[in-house]
Amino acid sequence: xxxxxxxxxxxxxxxxxxxxxxxxxxxxxxxxxxxxxxxxxxxxxxxxxxxxxxxxxxxxxxxxxxxxxxxxxxxxxxxxxxxxxxx
Amino acid sequence: xxxxxxxxxxxxxxxxxxxxxxxxxxxxxxxxxxxxxxxxxxxxxxxxxxxxxxxxxxxxxxxxxxxxxxxxxxxxxxxxxxxxxxxxxxxxxxxxxxxxxxxxxxxxxxxxxxxxxxxxxxxxxxxxxxxxxxxxxxxxxxxxxxxxxxxxxxxxxxxxxxxxxxxxxxxxxxxxxxxxxxxxxxxxxxxxxxxxxxxxxxxxxxxxxxxxxxxxxxxxxxxxxxxxxxxxxxxxxxxxxxxxxxxxxxxxxxxxxxxxxxxxxxxxxxxxxxxxxxxxxxxxxxxxxxxxxxxxxxxxxxxxxxxxxxxxxxxxxxxxxxxxxxxxxxxxxxxxxxxxxxxxxxxxxxxxxxxxxxxxxxxxxxxxxxxxxxxxxxxxxxxxxxxxxxxxxxxxxxxxxxxxxxxxxxxxxxxxxxxxxxxxxxxxxxxxxxxxxxxxxxxxxxxxxxxxxxxxxxxxxxxxxxxxxxxxxxxxxxxxxxxxxxxxxxxxxxxxxxxxxxxxxxxxxxxxxxxxxxxxxxxxxxxxxxxxxxxxxxxxxxxxxxxxxxxxxxxxxxxxxxxxxxxxxxxxxxxxxxxxxxxxxxxxxxxxxxxxxxxxxxxxxxxxxxxxxxxxxxxxxxxxxxxxxxxxxxxxxxxxxxxxxxxxxxxxxxxxxxxxxxxxxxxxxxxxxxxxxxxxxxxxxxxx
Numbered sequence: 041x042x043x044x045x046x047x048x049x050x051x052x053x054x055x056x057x058x059x060x061x062x063x064x065x066x067x068x069x070x071x072x073x074x075x076x077x078x079x080x081x082x083x084x085x086x087x088x089x090x091x092x093x094x095x096x097x098x099x100x101x102x103x104x105x106x107x108x109x110x111x112x113x114x115x116x117x118x119x120x121x122x123x124x125x126x127x
Numbered sequence: 128x129x130x131x132x133x134x135x136x137x138x139x140x141x142x143x144x145x146x147x148x149x150x151x152x153x154x155x156x157x158x159x160x161x162x163x164x165x166x167x168x169x170x171x172x173x174x175x176x177x178x179x180x181x182x183x184x185x186x187x188x189x190x191x192x193x194x195x196x197x198x199x200x201x202x203x204x205x206x207x208x209x210x211x212x213x214x215x216x217x218x219x220x221x222x223x224x225x226x227x228x229x230x231x232x233x234x235x236x237x238x239x240x241x242x243x244x245x246x247x248x249x250x251x252x253x254x255x256x257x258x259x260x261x262x263x264x265x266x267x268x269x270x271x272x273x274x275x276x277x278x279x280x281x282x283x284x285x286x287x288x289x290x291x292x293x294x295x296x297x298x299x300x301x302x303x304x305x306x307x308x309x310x311x312x313x314x315x316x317x318x319x320x321x322x323x324x325x326x327x328x329x330x331x332x333x334x335x336x337x338x339x340x341x342x343x344x345x346x347x348x349x350x351x352x353x354x355x356x357x358x359x360x361x362x363x364x365x366x367x368x369x370x371x372x373x374x375x376x377x378x379x380x381x382x383x384x385x386x387x388x389x390x391x392x393x394x395x396x397x398x399x400x401x402x403x404x405x406x407x408x409x410x411x412x413x414x415x416x417x418x419x420x421x422x423x424x425x426x427x428x429x430x431x432x433x434x435x436x437x438x439x440x441x442x443x444x445x446x447x448x449x450x451x452x453x454x455x456x457x458x459x460x461x462x463x464x465x466x467x468x469x470x471x472x473x474x475x476x477x478x479x480x481x482x483x484x485x486x487x488x489x490x491x492x493x494x495x496x497x498x499x500x501x502x503x504x505x506x507x508x509x510x511x512x513x514x515x516x517x518x519x520x521x522x523x524x525x526x527x528x529x530x531x532x533x534x535x536x537x538x539x540x541x542x543x544x545x546x547x548x549x550x551x552x553x554x555x556x557x558x559x560x561x562x563x564x565x566x567x568x569x570x571x572x573x574x575x576x577x578x579x580x581x582x583x584x585x586x587x588x589x590x591x592x593x594x595x596x597x598x599x600x601x602x603x604x605x606x607x608x609x610x611x612x613x614x615x616x617x618x619x620x621x622x623x624x625x626x627x628x629x630x631x632x633x634x635x636x637x638x639x640x641x642x643x644x645x646x647x648x649x650x651x652x653x654x655x656x657x658x659x660x661x662x663x664x665x666x667x668x669x670x671x672x673x674x675x676x677x678x679x680x681x682x683x684x685x686x687x688x689x690x691x692x693x694x695x696x697x698x699x700x701x702x703x704x705x706x707x708x709x710x711x712x713x714x715x716x717x718x719x720x721x722x723x724x725x726x727x728x729x730x731x732x733x734x735x736x737x738x739x740x741x742x743x744x745x746x747x748x749x750x751x752x753x754x755x756x757x758x759x760x761x762x763x764x765x766x767x768x769x770x771x772x773x774x775x776x777x778x779x780x781x782x783x784x785x786x787x788x789x790x791x792x793x794x795x796x797x798x799x800x801x802x803x804x805x806x807x808x809x810x811x812x813x814x815x
Contacts, residue, residue, distance in 0.1 A: 062256060069505060070505075073245075090381075094244060095547060097249065101249050102536065102539050105255040106536045109532035120811070
């Protein structure tokens with residue numbers, strides 16, 4: 041079992057990555073959404089804000105989740121809190 | 128330990144084999160049916176074959192996965208690999224509304240419809256970051272389980288049960304309604320019979336094998352629904368652009384649609400149609416206020432016109448006036464029916480909305496309101512996604528926290544495949560309508576238009592309002608559902624593909640209904656009966672009670688659906704606001720803030736859910752009539768112009784606020800609870 045401070049550090053690193061990814065999620069959804077009328081320049085045929093809503097945001101969402109999973113799995117190993125091969 | 132890992136590996140590769148074989152078999156089945164169709168197999172037979180084959184398939188999986196073991200029944204033995212759990216979640220998630228309704232909503236509302244695309248995918252970010260791994264680490268069976276363990280005592284658990292049942296039940300009614308619609312379309316049986324046929328398919332599966340059977344069926348259903356969704360869109364894209372990946376190419380089609388829109392907006396014929404429609408609708412509304420008087424006046428005017436024409440001696444004018452009199456409704460009731468139809472023309476008087484324009488509106492204020500409501504809806508759908516118990520429950524079924532995390536990625540990926548395609552489909556169909564249909568003569572309508580006009584006028588109706596014999600855009604009224612249902616015909620594909628699409632819609636509705644029914648039955652049997660009433664109940668009895676409850680709830684939901692309740696779409700969206708306001712604050716604060724107390728969580732759930740419910744009941748005309756018996760036409764007062772569909776916008780922050788404040792003024796949770804929170808945060812910690 042690791043020391044209390046190591047555990048604290050693991051948790052705060054988790055919180056930090058959660059906050060960063062949540063900020064990305066917020067920007068692409070709500071900030072771009074708020075300024076959608078102003079962001080309607082042509083983007084490969086789509087108005088930019090429309091493209092973000094229909095494709096860009098979705099790709100980013102999948103990426104965020106994928107990145108979080110791989111980051112946390114690495115973090116688990118680094119701090120020795122992973123579950124091993126099987127629970 | 129390593130033997131466990133090995134057997135899990137062997138199990139996964141076995142699954143891959145089975146489902147690859149299954150997919151091949153399904154494709155072969157469709158090909159054989161297509162050949163039979165060319166040889167003259169009638170359409171209704173194809174419909175029946177699709178219905179029977181898919182429902183039997185799901186039932187077969189149910190029979191093979193039958194179980195009485197609690198872990199198998201509630202969480203599929205916790206050995207569902209991430210990829211397969213992803214597919215199952217995808218099918219669980221995508222309901223009839225996603226499969227059939229969404230492309231239609233996008234067709235009708237353009238940018239506004241993207242709220243559903245973003246809301247129903249972006250919610251998974253919240254699931255992944257805040258809930259899935261922690262719930263998996265907690266490792267019980269249901270969401271009320273977590274509330275009960277984290278907040279102690281029966282009160283939070285009981286509130287959880289009530290909210291879970293309210294959300295899931297409103298949602299399941301909508302699914303069973305969808306099942307009935309599709310079965311009717313596929314085979315032509317009566318709506319009520321369709322409901323119970325579909326219900327049989329749902330029940331065999333979840334009744335016998337619980338979560339285990341439901342999971343493996345949902346994987347099978349996902350494969351059917353995604354094939355069914357993609358084939359017609361890809362084909363339509365090839366026909367229109369010569370390129371088989373519609374998601375990449377439709378930007379170009381959207382530009383063409385925009386040019387067509389410019390042309391239509393400037394077209395004087397379009398404006399003529401719209402002003403005639405508006406006048407007729409207004410006259411009809413005025414007449415409907417005093418139908419008797421208007422009926423007499425109308426008939427008097429027609430008779431006078433005949434007399435006048437006769438007096439003038441013009442033979443043509445006499446004939447015209449006599450025709451008009453002959454067409455005049457025979458009695459007041461017939462006249463009322465005519466005026467009601469005419470009043471419906473109002474919808475066609477509206478100015479065309481540009482597909483790609485965000486928040487259209489005539490004034491700055493209207494655009495601002497549209498923007499606020501768009502973002503509010505996105506917010507509610509997202510938070511609701513991250514709080515619906517039937518989805519969260521799925522993350523209990525993976526073998527480990529690690530798998531739970533990657534399982535969310537797979538879930539969203541599989542959902543993404545469909546959501547990525549729906550906006551493309553909407554644009555491609557819009558191009559067909561604006562480019563090919565508008566401007567043709569009424570004598571030479573395309574075959575699909577003629578066919579669907581006969582099927583259901585609420586899906587497609589075309590009236591030559593200005594009498595010039597040419598189709599104007601404003602003369603066409605379309606119901607959203609047709610976009611997906613008619614695509615195979617628009618693209619010129621054989622009927623077997625239409626059958627496939629219907630089977631896909633059925634798979635979407637059935638899989639969601641399965642998951643929801645299981646959630647309700649588990650909330651009652653596991654949480655209410657086992658945890659609160661009889662903690663000594665043996666496993667076999669718990670599972671048995673769950674099965675009986677499943678049956679009862681399913682029949683109850685079918686009975687409600689058979690009443691064809693109004694505003695189905697509203698009910699579905701309401702479920703999201705309820706779940707968001709009820710669960711999300713209590714679940715996340717329970718994990719991320721150790722200081723959160725049980726009293727605070729209970730009050731927070733009640734406050735969040737309560738204000739959401741209050742806002743909906745006071746502002747949604749249909750609910751207001753039902754609960755407060757205020758007539759629907761009475762004006763509503765909205766808070767900051769937010770539509771009732773987004774009532775969760777008020778409930779979620781209030782829930783957080785109440786939990787925060789009450790936690791600070793109540794004694795901190797005990798050591799055991801704090802240890803539990805610590806425990807869910809670290810994947811390797813064993814439960815104390």
